[in-house]
Amino acid sequence: MVQKYTTQIGVIGDSIIRSKQQYEICYELGKEIARAKAILICGGRGGVMEAAAKGVFDSGGISVGILPTDEKDPEVNQYITIRIPTFLYWTRNSLVSLASDGVIACGGRVGTLSELSYACMYGKPLVCITSIPGWSREIGNRGTIDDRTEIDSTKILTAINGVEAVKKVLSVILSSK
Numbered sequence: 001m002v003q004k005y006t007t008q009i010g011v012i013g014d015s016i017i018r019s020k021q022q023y024e025i026c027y028e029l030g031k032e033i034a035r036a037k038a039i040l041i042c043g044g045r046g047g048v049m050e051a052a053a054k055g056v057f058d059s060g061g062i063s064v065g066i067l068p069t070d071e072k073d074p075e076v077n078q079y080i081t082i083r084i085p086t087f088l089y090w091t092r093n094s095l096v097s098l099a100s101d102g103v104i105a106c107g108g109r110v111g112t113l114s115e116l117s118y119a120c121m122y123g124k125p126l127v128c129i130t131s132i133p134g135w136s137r138e139i140g141n142r143g144t145i146d147d148r149t150e151i152d153s154t155k156i157l158t159a160i161n162g163v164e165a166v167k168k169v170l171s172v173i174l175s176s177k
Helices: 020-035 048-058 089-098 110-121 135-142 162-176
Strands: 008-013 039-042 062-067 082-085 102-106 126-129 156-159
Touching: 008 020, 008 048, 008 089, 008 110, 008 162, 020 039, 020 048, 020 102, 020 162, 039 048, 048 062, 062 089, 089 110, 102 110, 102 135, 102 162, 110 126, 110 135, 126 135, 126 162, 135 156, 156 162
Parallel strands: 008 039, 008 102, 039 062, 062 082, 102 126, 126 156
Antiparallel strands: none
8 A cells, every 4th residue: 555645844944953952853853754654845955954854764754855956966965755956046945835734943044034934924834943043943932933914824833852843733734634
């Protein structure tokens, strides 16, 4: 019997891991996404994306990398199952959020901030991991990206680890299906 994957969870954050704790959280995110029979959506490169993709890979799941250039990009991580070349560079950040049913952020700088913004503009459930410094902590603690309700149409949830984050995003996604 073929396993049907119907939920896609985006994982966004730093392209370079900041700490052992961040790596472990993101690896755990990937494992939990695979256990839930969901598909990981990410930018396909290093850092948070690679740690989550490795967790998915080690658990036999599926990951999709929406790449800023092409599949020959030397920064594409080896754990990505499906590579989608875009040649859109930073613009591809909108596709990561758009392709996801819900998004989990862990750390992050300006690229992550753009993905967080797109997730809110597209009305995607969003979980920010607040135990790691960066935009996920900042936005999670604020509870909003923008004070205009027509822009920030999602409730921003927080988590401190990967298990909690996946559980929360799945709860919102599944309650809306």
